[in-house]
Amino acid sequence: MHHSIVSLKLVTIVTERILEDRLLRTLVQLGAKGYTLTQATGKGSRGVRASEWEGPDTKIETLVSEDVAQAIMDHVADTFFEHYAVIVYVQDAAVVRGEKYV
Amino acid sequence: MENLDVLAANLLSPVILAFVLGVIAALVRSDLKLPPALYNGLSIYLLLAIGLKGGVELSKTPLSVFIGPALLTLFLGLITPIIAYNILRRLGRMDRVNSAAIAAHYGSVSAVTFIVAITFGTMTGRAPEGFMPALVAILEVPAIVVALMIAFMRDGRAGSWKDALHEVLSGRSVILLVGGLVIGALVGPEGFEPVEPFFYSGFQGALVLFLLEMGIVAAGRLRDLKKVGFFLVAFGILVPILHGVLTIWLAQFTSLSVPGAAVLAAMVSSASYIAAPAAVRIALPEANPTFYLTGALGITFPFNVTLGIPLYYALAEWLIG
Numbered sequence: 001m002h003h004s005i006v007s008l009k010l011v012t013i014v015t016e017r018i019l020e021d022r023l024l025r026t027l028v029q030l031g032a033k034g035y036t037l038t039q040a041t042g043k044g045s046r047g048v049r050a051s052e053w054e055g056p057d058t059k060i061e062t063l064v065s066e067d068v069a070q071a072i073m074d075h076v077a078d079t080f081f082e083h084y085a086v087i088v089y090v091q092d093a094a095v096v097r098g099e100k101y102v
Numbered sequence: 103m104e105n106l107d108v109l110a111a112n113l114l115s116p117v118i119l120a121f122v123l124g125v126i127a128a129l130v131r132s133d134l135k136l137p138p139a140l141y142n143g144l145s146i147y148l149l150l151a152i153g154l155k156g157g158v159e160l161s162k163t164p165l166s167v168f169i170g171p172a173l174l175t176l177f178l179g180l181i182t183p184i185i186a187y188n189i190l191r192r193l194g195r196m197d198r199v200n201s202a203a204i205a206a207h208y209g210s211v212s213a214v215t216f217i218v219a220i221t222f223g224t225m226t227g228r229a230p231e232g233f234m235p236a237l238v239a240i241l242e243v244p245a246i247v248v249a250l251m252i253a254f255m256r257d258g259r260a261g262s263w264k265d266a267l268h269e270v271l272s273g274r275s276v277i278l279l280v281g282g283l284v285i286g287a288l289v290g291p292e293g294f295e296p297v298e299p300f301f302y303s304g305f306q307g308a309l310v311l312f313l314l315e316m317g318i319v320a321a322g323r324l325r326d327l328k329k330v331g332f333f334l335v336a337f338g339i340l341v342p343i344l345h346g347v348l349t350i351w352l353a354q355f356t357s358l359s360v361p362g363a364a365v366l367a368a369m370v371s372s373a374s375y376i377a378a379p380a381a382v383r384i385a386l387p388e389a390n391p392t393f394y395l396t397g398a399l400g401i402t403f404p405f406n407v408t409l410g411i412p413l414y415y416a417l418a419e420w421l422i423g
Contacts, residue, residue: 016383018269018380018383018384022265022384056138082387082388083387083388084387
């Protein structure tokens with residue numbers, strides 16, 4: 001049996017652990033139905049993290065509609081780009097059970 | 103003991119030698135590093151242990167004995183960030199936001215410095231009052247709030263107050279310390295007895311392991327010393343001494359013993375590097391973490407645990423004893 005495949009956007013945010021709670025709350029407010037968290041380490045233009053005790057950075061992935069993806073990108077750019085270590089990008093994704101995510 | 107012997111005893115204690123080992127390991131670029139889960143676990147163990155012991159002691163302490171030191175601690179928590187802020191602004195010519203950010207760290211307390219100070223006193227036969235952990239809980243939060251208020255008032259802006267305050271009050275050190283104090287006070291000496299071996303016997307060993315990691319972390323900050331400049335290095339040593347002297351001078355008007363005054367001085371002079379960085383990163387994101395983390399971890403913590411703590415004991419003995 002074939003499952004119908006739906007096009008969605010996969011938004012990925014890699015950022016300081018300290019922003020995790022705030023970001024997750026906002027993602028849900030903006031319309032994300034779920035997310036996946038991964039511990040991440042790496043190197044970028046900002047070397048310094050807030051607290052050694054906060055541990056490594058966090059990678060947040062969420063599958064959303066194009067509108068929600070745009071809203072998330074805008075929010076992250078406006079709120080966090082200036083002062084925090086943040087990477088955000090969006091990719092096309094093809095999923096089954098598309099209704100689960102919108 | 104003569105002061106120099108005491109200093110040597112501190113520098114040659116397992117806790118400080120483990121710290122030095124951590125620094126050396128980081129300097130020679132060893133792959134040594136405590137797994138994050140382990141040092142998280144150790145910090146939970148240490149904080150809960152001192153909270154519980156403090157709570158048990160508090161249950162035996164009359165309010166009349168505790169109230170003086172408690173009020174003094176609260177006062178110092180409110181005044182030290184203001185002192186630190188003004189020194190940074192006027193003498194250091196730093197901008198407001200970075201001054202307030204650093205002031206939050208130097209007003210608040212480093213629980214590990216406190217634990218090392220208690221351990222040092224006990225080791226040299228001069229144990230302070232048992233209720234000292236309760237004073238740590240009092241000292242931790244007000245300074246951060248005062249420093250953030252300075253930043254917000256001066257700039258007339260609305261930052262993420264709620265998030266920052268939540269970060270401080272729900273942070274692990276406040277929850278474990280206050281929670282431990284409450285549990286210890288509720289269960290009393292008899293209730294604590296069954297769990298005491300676990301929290302007592304392992305404590306020194308856990309502290310040695312934790313200081314090993316602290317050495318690695320502090321050495322990582324040493325690389326940033328050049329970036330922060332001479333003023334902040336001097337600030338990170340002289341302001342703790344100033345805060346320590348102020349504490350001891352004021353402590354003579356309370357019921358605090360000589361060791362109690364010395365440990366309180368170590369607390370007040372220490373700089374927070376767990377609760378304050380988290381709150382400041384959220385409330386004052388434009389402040390440069392290199393300044394406050396290098397100051398608290400790379401300069402003040404190593405100074406206090408090696409030279410500062412014996413100095414405060416000597417000063418307390420001289421002024422009060």
